[in-house]
Amino acid sequence: MAFIEKYKKLYMDELLTNCIPFWEDYCVDREFGGYFTCLDRDGSVYDTAKFMWMQWRIVWMFSEFYNKLERNPRWLQIAKIGYDFLTKYGKDDQGWYYFELNRQGQPAKAPYNAFSDCFAVMGCAAYYKATGDEGAKAEALRSFYQYCERENNPKGRWEKSMEGATPYKALGFYMMKLNLYDVLKENLGTNEFDEEIVKTIDFVLNTFRHPDLGVVFENVCLDGSFDLDTMNGRMTNPGHVLEAMWFIMNSSHKLGLKANEEKSMEIILKTLDYGWDTEQEGIYYFKDVLGKPHLELQWNMKLWWVHNEALIATAMAYTLSDRKEFLDWFERIHNYAWGHFKDKEGREWFAYLDRFGNPTHTLKGGKWKTFFHLPRCLYIVGNL
Amino acid sequence: MAFIEKYKKLYMDELLTNCIPFWEDYCVDREFGGYFTCLDRDGSVYDTAKFMWMQWRIVWMFSEFYNKLERNPRWLQIAKIGYDFLTKYGKDDQGWYYFELNRQGQPAKAPYNAFSDCFAVMGCAAYYKATGDEGAKAEALRSFYQYCERENNPKGRWEKSMEGATPYKALGFYMMKLNLYDVLKENLGTNEFDEEIVKTIDFVLNTFRHPDLGVVFENVCLDGSFDLDTMNGRMTNPGHVLEAMWFIMNSSHKLGLKANEEKSMEIILKTLDYGWDTEQEGIYYFKDVLGKPHLELQWNMKLWWVHNEALIATAMAYTLSDRKEFLDWFERIHNYAWGHFKDKEGREWFAYLDRFGNPTHTLKGGKWKTFFHLPRCLYIVGNL
Numbered sequence: 153m154a155f156i157e158k159y160k161k162l163y164m165d166e167l168l169t170n171c172i173p174f175w176e177d178y179c180v181d182r183e184f185g186g187y188f189t190c191l192d193r194d195g196s197v198y199d200t201a202k203f204m205w206m207q208w209r210i211v212w213m214f215s216e217f218y219n220k221l222e223r224n225p226r227w228l229q230i231a232k233i234g235y236d237f238l239t240k241y242g243k244d245d246q247g248w249y250y251f252e253l254n255r256q257g258q259p260a261k262a263p264y265n266a267f268s269d270c271f272a273v274m275g276c277a278a279y280y281k282a283t284g285d286e287g288a289k290a291e292a293l294r295s296f297y298q299y300c301e302r303e304n305n306p307k308g309r310w311e312k313s314m315e316g317a318t319p320y321k322a323l324g325f326y327m328m329k330l331n332l333y334d335v336l337k338e339n340l341g342t343n344e345f346d347e348e349i350v351k352t353i354d355f356v357l358n359t360f361r362h363p364d365l366g367v368v369f370e371n372v373c374l375d376g377s378f379d380l381d382t383m384n385g386r387m388t389n390p391g392h393v394l395e396a397m398w399f400i401m402n403s404s405h406k407l408g409l410k411a412n413e414e415k416s417m418e419i420i421l422k423t424l425d426y427g428w429d430t431e432q433e434g435i436y437y438f439k440d441v442l443g444k445p446h447l448e449l450q451w452n453m454k455l456w457w458v459h460n461e462a463l464i465a466t467a468m469a470y471t472l473s474d475r476k477e478f479l480d481w482f483e484r485i486h487n488y489a490w491g492h493f494k495d496k497e498g499r500e501w502f503a504y505l506d507r508f509g510n511p512t513h514t515l516k517g518g519k520w521k522t523f524f525h526l527p528r529c530l531y532i533v534g535n536l
Numbered sequence: 537m538a539f540i541e542k543y544k545k546l547y548m549d550e551l552l553t554n555c556i557p558f559w560e561d562y563c564v565d566r567e568f569g570g571y572f573t574c575l576d577r578d579g580s581v582y583d584t585a586k587f588m589w590m591q592w593r594i595v596w597m598f599s600e601f602y603n604k605l606e607r608n609p610r611w612l613q614i615a616k617i618g619y620d621f622l623t624k625y626g627k628d629d630q631g632w633y634y635f636e637l638n639r640q641g642q643p644a645k646a647p648y649n650a651f652s653d654c655f656a657v658m659g660c661a662a663y664y665k666a667t668g669d670e671g672a673k674a675e676a677l678r679s680f681y682q683y684c685e686r687e688n689n690p691k692g693r694w695e696k697s698m699e700g701a702t703p704y705k706a707l708g709f710y711m712m713k714l715n716l717y718d719v720l721k722e723n724l725g726t727n728e729f730d731e732e733i734v735k736t737i738d739f740v741l742n743t744f745r746h747p748d749l750g751v752v753f754e755n756v757c758l759d760g761s762f763d764l765d766t767m768n769g770r771m772t773n774p775g776h777v778l779e780a781m782w783f784i785m786n787s788s789h790k791l792g793l794k795a796n797e798e799k800s801m802e803i804i805l806k807t808l809d810y811g812w813d814t815e816q817e818g819i820y821y822f823k824d825v826l827g828k829p830h831l832e833l834q835w836n837m838k839l840w841w842v843h844n845e846a847l848i849a850t851a852m853a854y855t856l857s858d859r860k861e862f863l864d865w866f867e868r869i870h871n872y873a874w875g876h877f878k879d880k881e882g883r884e885w886f887a888y889l890d891r892f893g894n895p896t897h898t899l900k901g902g903k904w905k906t907f908f909h910l911p912r913c914l915y916i917v918g919n920l
Contacts, residue, residue, distance in 0.1 A: 190767070190829075198828040199767045229604035251696065258700025268625075279807040308695060312635065315641025321620055383583045385576070445574075449888055450833040452896055506890060512836055515829035519767075 155471045155536035158478075158487070164534035166494075167527055172217070173502045174516065175493055175523040179210060180230055185237030189479040190292045191517040195314050198256035198515070204242065204268040206522035207253075208454070209277030212335075213523045216281045219339075221531070228282055235279050238272070246260035248308070249296060252475050264310035265305065266302040270328050277339035289340060296332055308531060318379055320371035323360050323389075326352060336359050346407060353400050353412050357419075366422050366442055368393040386440045390427030391458030394420060394435075398465040407474055417469045417478075424462065424481055429454075430508050435462055435487050454505040459489040460529035471536045501526055539862075539920035543870070550878075550917035556601070558884045558900065560599035560905040563594060564614055568640050569621030577882050578830070582899070584639035587630055587797040588626065588652035590906035595619050595659030599666045601915070603723075610657070612666055613848050619663050623675060631682060632692070650686040653679045655718050657714055660722035674722060679715055680760075687713075699827045702763055704755035707744045707773075710736060711780035718787055730791060737784050737796050741803075750806050751825055753778040767831040770824045774811025775842030777803060777821075782849040801853045801862075808865050813838075816891050817872050819846055837896070838889040838903065843873040844913035855920045877920065885910055 155158075178195035179187045189206040215233040218224060240256030243249045248263035248274050270472035276292035279285065305311060306325060313319065330352045333345040360368045362378050369378060370387045379385025397416040404413040427435045433455035440446045462485045471479035492509045493501040498517040515521065538544075540602045562579035563571045574583035598615040602608060610795040624847040625641030627633045632647035633656050648711065660676035688710060689695060697703065712737045717729040746762050751761060754771045762771025788797040811819045818838035824830045846869045854862035876893045877885040884900040899905065 182834075192829060199765070200768065207858070224767055250698070254700035259698040260700035262696040262698055310696060312646040312648055312694060314634070314643040314646055316638035316640070316644035381583070382585065437870075445576060445897045445902060447903060449837055449896065452890075453833055506836075508892075509894075512833070512891075513829045518829060519831060 153471060153476060155533065159467070159482075160534045160536065167530035169501055171501075171523075171527050173528060175210070175527075176226065179517070179523060180233055181237075181255065182233075182325065185233050185240075185255070185409050186253070186255075187234055189517040190519070191496065191515065193514040193516060195499070195516070200520075201519070202237075202253040202255065202257075202331075203519055203522075204238075204249050204253070204265075205237055205271050206517075206519070206524075207234055207270035208249075208275035208392045209522050209524040211238065212271070212278045213527055215275070215278035217527075217531070219278060231275075231279055233288065235275065235288065238275070239287075243485045247294065248488045262310060264307050266299055266306035266325070267328065268270075270332060271297040273299060273332050273380060274335050277335050281339040292336065292340070296336060298330065299332065311345050316394070318382065318385065319380075319452070320384070321359060321374060323356070323368065323372075323392055323396060326356050326359075327392065327399055329402065330356065330396075331399050334399065348410075349403050350407065350409065353404060353409065356396060356400060357412060357415055362420065362441070365441060367426055368396070368419060368423065369441065372439050380442060383440070383444075386442055386444060387447070388426075388439050388441050389437070390423050390435050390439065391437070391455065393423045393427075394458070394465045395461040397423070398461065398468050401465070401468060401472065413472065414434065417473060417475075420469055421477065421481075422464050423464075429507065432509065433483070433484075434492070434505070434507075434509065435459060450513050451508040454492070454507065454509065456489075456493045456501050456503050457484055457525035459493060460525040463489060464532050467533045467536055482516065488531055493500050537855060537858060539851050539917065541850070543866075544920065545919045547914045549783050551914035551918060554883055555885075555911050555914060558612065559594070559911075560610065563901070563907060564617055566623075566641065569624075570639075570641070571618055571873035571906075573901040573906045574903070577879065577885070577898040577900060579900070583902075585903070586621075586639065586641075587903055587906075588622075588633050588635055588637070588649075590901075590903070590908075591618055591622055591626075592633075592652075592655035592659035593908040595622065596662045597911055599659070599662035601911075602666045603662060604792050604919075605915070606630070607801065615659075615663055615666065619659065620882075621674065622659070623671075626656070631678065632668040633679070634827045634914070642664065646694060648691050650683055651712065653683040653686065654712050654716060656682060658719050661719050665723040666737075674719065676724070680720060683716065684713065690710060701759065702766065702769065703758050704763075705742070705743060705758060706767065707752065707754050707756075707776055707780060709742075710740050710777065711716070711783055714740065714780075714787060715783050718783065729789050731859065733787050733791065734793065735757070737788060737793065740780060740784060741796060741799055746825070746890035749825060751810055752803060752807065753825065753857070764765065764826060767824070767828075770826055770828060771831070772810075772823050772825050773821070773899060774807050774819050774823065775839065775845050777807045777811075778842070778849045781807070781847040782845065782852050785849070785856065799856060803858075804849050804853055805861065805865075808850075816893065817868075818889065818891075818893065819843060819869070836891040838872075838876070838891065838893065840877045840885050840887050843869055843877060844909040848913050848916050851920055 159445035177190050186202045186209050192198050210235040211231050218227045246428045250263045252261035254260045257456045272295040276288045280288035297506045333349045365529050370389050401416040435458050437453050438451040445448045466482035467479045502511040503521045504513045561593050570586045571594050572581045576582050594704050594727035595615050595618040598611045602611045610759040612615045634643045634647045636645035638644045656679040660672045664672035717733045781804045785800040817841050821837050822835040850862045850866035888897045
């Protein structure tokens with residue numbers, strides 16, 4: 153079945169008349185190439201740093217919309233401005249993407265983070281589909297294999313952990329690996345990764361969920377055990393889990409893996425029960441699985457992306473299963489998100505709320521918010 | 537003049553009957569040596585990691601109290617348990633202190649942070665004064681010169697900034713350098729650093745205060761200019777400034793540098809006006825000097841240490857100057873801190889409050905809170 157029409161229309165309107173125009177108006181650096189992502193409430197630029205995750209995600213998102221929504225030459229041109237800038241300046245002589253460039257394109261932060269490569273894969277793959285540029289296809293695959301190579305040491309020589317630290321497998325790495333397979337499958341039009349997709353889904357579902365607690369952990373020991381004695385071992389990130397679960401639900405559905413599709417739905421329900429703030433509403437950013445003190449000061453804040461991913465997960469689960477509990481959750485999260493994150497007196501959405509739902513920052517984009525979670529959510533929900 | 541008797545008594549009572557006993561009861565690892573600092577509300581250990589800053593600060597504080605308050609052999613024994621553990625396991629073969637050890641003493645996080653050496657200086661110097669152990673004196677001096685050597689590249693090979701990033705001088709480095717001179721002067725009984733103390737005071741006062749805005753910045757460009765175009769350039773940390781200013785006020789007073797003593801007092805007033813939350817009370821953790829979006833999600837939270845340092849700064853300024861505005865500020869901060877941070881149903885003080893004054897964590901110690909800011913504040917105010 154399809155998702156409810158009134159929401160689909162609302163989400164597409166928000167995408168086309170609010171979110172996309174904001175970024176079209178303000179994010180493009182027409183002087184040096186690439187994008188501004190540190191955009192204040194009125195679109196003014198409060199920092200010109202070019203963070204690699206944020207940059208490549210814009211290439212991806214505008215290319216996606218060109219591929220899926222409308223052959224709008226302006227969107228392709230915006231994607232090209234980033235693609236050209238990032239492939240020219242973005243990586244070191246080993247091909248690793250830096251974490252940050254300055255406005256002019258000089259490297260500002262070392263390539264210590266494998267997710268810089270990860271988001272390059274997404275940008276290049278969708279840009280290839282938009283343009284047919286074989287160089288973009290090659291760069292997508294090269295960056296992908298580089299990302300995979302970084303599995304066991306994603307920070308490279310910048311890793312600070314030593315022999316006395318417990319090494320972990322991190323959910324983030326594998327959920328993005330799965331997402332990259334899906335992005336490559338779709339944009340390169342290949343089924344060559346299907347076997348790996350199945351394996352990765354199984355790995356995530358069988359590795360990170362604690363069998364007794366039922367909760368999906370962020371970090372699991374290399375031997376598969378759960379580390380309940382440390383802050384990092386007990387760390388959970390409900391937004392990550394919800395994002396991972398809709399990746400799994402979506403891929404499982406496409407490949408006819410019914411059991412895993414259903415498993416991901418159960419985990420979504422469990423995660424919402426676990427992550428929802430029953431007093432103040434909204435989903436917590438982090439939680440200690442045993443309720444002990446969390447390492448992060450901002451653990452109880454409410455973040456836009458967590459709620460965007462939760463909206464996708466619940467709307468998609470409802471569409472696939474027709475189970476009313478998913479619609480109930482969708483509407484609850486929808487009311488919270490549209491009531492608190494959407495800027496009713498301005499454009500786009502706020503990023504950060506305190507526990508009580510008050511915006512703590514006026515920014516619409518920054519070091520961690522770009523043209524990505526919100527437009528992806530609006531587009532996916534609008535097209536279910 | 538001396539500070540007001542009722543407060544002095546209250547602070548010393550709190551130190552002797554609440555703060556010190558809590559740490560005596562729970563922080564000592566009698567099995568492996570060193571300390572537990574991840575202590576929950578009831579003193580239970582929620583992580584056994586041994587963070588270098590937190591460890592050496594305990595050695596320092598118990599040694600200080602042994603030196604200044606009472607020749608209590610239990611305190612010296614607690615200091616020794618840390619000193620022995622840290623000098624045995626704490627540093628790599630180049631003599632750099634790791635950032636973190638595991639419970640048993642194996643290195644868990646690389647020595648990427650110059651403040652690990654910084655707090656070793658403090659711990660060793662006070663431990664030398666307590667014991668006369670020449671090895672501790674030598675280690676204090678060695679660690680101090682190591683800290684100073686790290687001035688231009690404090691993160692060593694773990695530095696991620698590259699040529700496209702604006703390099704800064706950071707207030708934190710120089711305020712701690714000044715504090716270390718003072719600690720060495722006092723505990724080693726030497727005047728050999730007096731000239732450097734004067735130079736460092738001048739450097740801090742003349743480098744980090746913006747001449748027009750009057751605000752002390754956290755980061756200043758190498759050429760002395762202020763970077764108003766970036767998040768890092770506009771970063772201010774009122775708690776750091778208040779801490780730096782009482783270091784300067786105290787050292788200036790001891791050396792008879794009247795002009796600098798007065799300058800530090802003016803900056804204290806300015807910082808309180810600037811950093812105080814006029815709606816919800818308390819001092820902000822961070823502020824963007826132009827009011828633009830702050831990089832840190834938790835910028836508007838209220839932290840115990842900021843208020844401890846503010847209490848010292850205002851009480852000391854009042855004692856030295858007899859100006860009523862400092863007493864007014866002291867009482868305002870006192871009422872806020874004792875009303876919100878002190879755990880009225882348990883022991884010790886909470887660390888983190890949201891903007892509205894609600895504790896967000898139950899912890900009494902952690903990765904960043906140890907036996908340091910609170911007991912130092914209680915002791916100093918109690919003895920002014």
